[in-house]
Every structure is written in structure tokens, then in C-alpha cells.
Amino acid sequence: MSERLEDIALAMVADGKGILAADESSGTIKKRFDAIGVTSTEEARRDYRELLFRSDEAMTKHISGVILYDETIRQKAADGTPLVDLIRKAGAVPGINVDAGAKPLAGFPGDTITEGLDGLRERLADYYKLGARFAKWRAVIDINEDENVPSATSIDANCHALARYAALCQEAGIVPIVEPEVLMDGSHDIETCFEITKATLLQLYAELYAANVVLEGTILKPNMVVPGKKSGTSASPEEVAEMTIKLFRETVPVAVPGIAFLSGGQSDEEATANLNAMNAMGPHPWKLTFSYGRALQAAPQKAWGGKKENVAAAQAAFTHRARMNGLAALGQWKPELEKTA
Ligand code: 13P
Numbered sequence: 001m002s003e004r005l006e007d008i009a010l011a012m013v014a015d016g017k018g019i020l021a022a023d024e025s026s027g028t029i030k031k032r033f034d035a036i037g038v039t040s041t042e043e044a045r046r047d048y049r050e051l052l053f054r055s056d057e058a059m060t061k062h063i064s065g066v067i068l069y070d071e072t073i074r075q076k077a078a079d080g081t082p083l084v085d086l087i088r089k090a091g092a093v094p095g096i097n098v099d100a101g102a103k104p105l106a107g108f109p110g111d112t113i114t115e116g117l118d119g120l121r122e123r124l125a126d127y128y129k130l131g132a133r134f135a136k137w138r139a140v141i142d143i144n145e146d147e148n149v150p151s152a153t154s155i156d157a158n159c160h161a162l163a164r165y166a167a168l169c170q171e172a173g174i175v176p177i178v179e180p181e182v183l184m185d186g187s188h189d190i191e192t193c194f195e196i197t198k199a200t201l202l203q204l205y206a207e208l209y210a211a212n213v214v215l216e217g218t219i220l221k222p223n224m225v226v227p228g229k230k231s232g233t234s235a236s237p238e239e240v241a242e243m244t245i246k247l248f249r250e251t252v253p254v255a256v257p258g259i260a261f262l263s264g265g266q267s268d269e270e271a272t273a274n275l276n277a278m279n280a281m282g283p284h285p286w287k288l289t290f291s292y293g294r295a296l297q298a299a300p301q302k303a304w305g306g307k308k309e310n311v312a313a314a315q316a317a318f319t320h321r322a323r324m325n326g327l328a329a330l331g332q333w334k335p336e337l338e339k340t341a
Helices: 005-012 026-035 042-053 056-062 083-089 120-129 152-171 190-210 237-251 268-280 294-304 308-328 335-340
Strands: 018-021 063-068 093-097 102-104 112-114 134-141 175-182 258-261 287-292
Touching (some): 005 093, 005 134, 005 258, 018 294, 026 042, 042 056, 042 294, 042 308, 063 083, 083 093, 102 134, 112 134, 112 152, 134 152, 152 190, 190 237, 237 268, 268 287, 268 335, 287 294
Parallel strands (some): 018 063, 018 287, 093 134, 134 175
8 A cells, every 4th residue: 555645544434434442441442341241351342343453334334433542453353463464454554543532621620631742752663663654643722601702812833733743744655634513512512512612613624734734644533513511402414514524614724635534423324324424415525424433333332232143143233233334434324224134
């Protein structure tokens, strides 16, 4: 495969394919395993991720890349094959989560700043040797209008960190996924989500420009424009698509090859329907696809439950969601197709 940043980025958003976010930190994967009654040991985490990466149909037809956590990029399958090799053999690009998590931003209660820049140049060189050709860094922007969250300081600091991370990635031959996630947990309406995400993306592209980041060698991983979960309102896929596309047209340069959404707590089918509605409105200047964690993995986790005899059922559940989202990336998904599982 080509090692040019532009070519790697294009491969990550190839037609009908998207990214599997399997980079849950040790704390997050423990929460996911607790929910299905599985103890989070190193072996259980390996077995679970191995079953995903060995889902041949999903991986070869619908998955362009996999975001890994530090432990997983160093792990071997039960038969001794490095997990990275399983991903490469399926024709997908291995990637790595390199941020050190969102920490409270001093002086701004309720805001966070994502850490992890110290020593990043050396860690990226190590991850490149381990096979990573793209990386991910997630900034977290919460919305709480009563508490003046997010502050402008938090948006500025997080976008500055994203730009420094992106420049270091490109220096190392690694495509940066830049992820400024505006959370959908709050009680805000859809217009507020639009305004906060707009302020964030405008600042992000100003910082990427100032940092000499080559946009053709980046992928944006944003939230969709949706009302907060506690707002008591919901929005149709058509409304979400219209607002989200309007926002991107105002903020995301056409030099960016692709936009790969996070699912952020949407239900599996909502995440698929919303992505599909956006692509049905196309053509757009950028590819629009998925980089889902929960919306790809909730179904296989439930089907697996930590039992060997459920591996095939878990792979079938993962393959179904990957296929549905692959169709949504082309604007060809229909609700009836969900019943073919
Ligand atoms: P979700 O799709 O579960 O939001 O996870 C995607 C991700 O990688 C968040 O950083």
C-alpha cells in the first residue's frame, strides 16, 4: 500500500467502507465488559478483539481501518499472529489512539483538556514501527449553558492541542484523525449543538492552518448535529442530516478528504439512519462515513457474552452492523434491511 499521507487518508474513507473504533481504554472496556458480565482480563480483551478482526466479511468488505489501544497494537492472537497482521491481511489500515485522555481544565470548572503531547514524537515513531499508519486524538467539549460550558478557553486549548498532535503525526508518516467531540449528553437543543460545534470546527481549522498541517492527509472525526439527550426532544435523520451538512459546508475545507463520524451514544440504528440521510443528500465535497465504537460493537458484545460458543453469533452481529453502515456510507441503506440480520 502507498505510504503517502494523502493515499492512506483516501483508503480510510474508501467507498462503502468505514472505521472500526476498537480503542477503548482499559477503563472503558471494563465498563463494556461489566455490562455483559465478563471480567476484563488481558486474555478476554484479546479474545474479544480477535473475534472482531477475524470477521472476514465485515473486515474485508466494510472496514477500511481499525483504531487500536496501546495494549492491542502489541497483542498476539491465540495462535501467535500479531493482531495488527490480522487487520492488514483483511486489507484494513491499523491505527492507534495516542491521546492520554481528557482531564479537568484548570480554572474552568466543567471543561476538560485532552493531554498527551509530551513524548508524543517518540511514541509515534514506536507506533509506526508496530504498523500504525493513522492515529486518533479526541478532544471533549461538553455543553452546559447554565455553567458557561464550554468556555472559549477550552475550545482554543483543545484545538491547539489537536493541531500540535496532527503536525507530529504527519512528521511521522501517520495520518491524524482529528476528533473534537461535542458531547450529546446535555439538555441543550439542536441549534445550540450546531453553534458550539461550529465555533469548535472554525477554531480547529484555524489552528490546523497555523500549524502547517496538510489537510489532504487528515480525516475529521466529528459529532453529528443532534439535540442533547436530556433535552427531551429528538430529531429525524433528515433534520440531523440537513443541520450537519449545513454546518460542514460553513466550516470544513474541501481539501479534507473525508469525515468519519463518532456515534457518541446514538442507538445502532439511529447512527446508521443519520449517516445514510446525509449521504442520500449528496454528492458532497468530502466522503462521509463512520468511525463508530459503540454503534458497531454493542450488538457483537451482547451476542458474545464472553463465551467461546457465541463467537460465530458475535461475528454475525458485527458483520450485520458493518454491512448496514457500509450501505449508509453510500446512501443506500433502508430500514427494511435491518430485518435481514
Ligand atoms: P463512539 O462511536 O462509541 O462514540 O466511539 C467512537 C470513538 O472513537 C470516540 O472517540
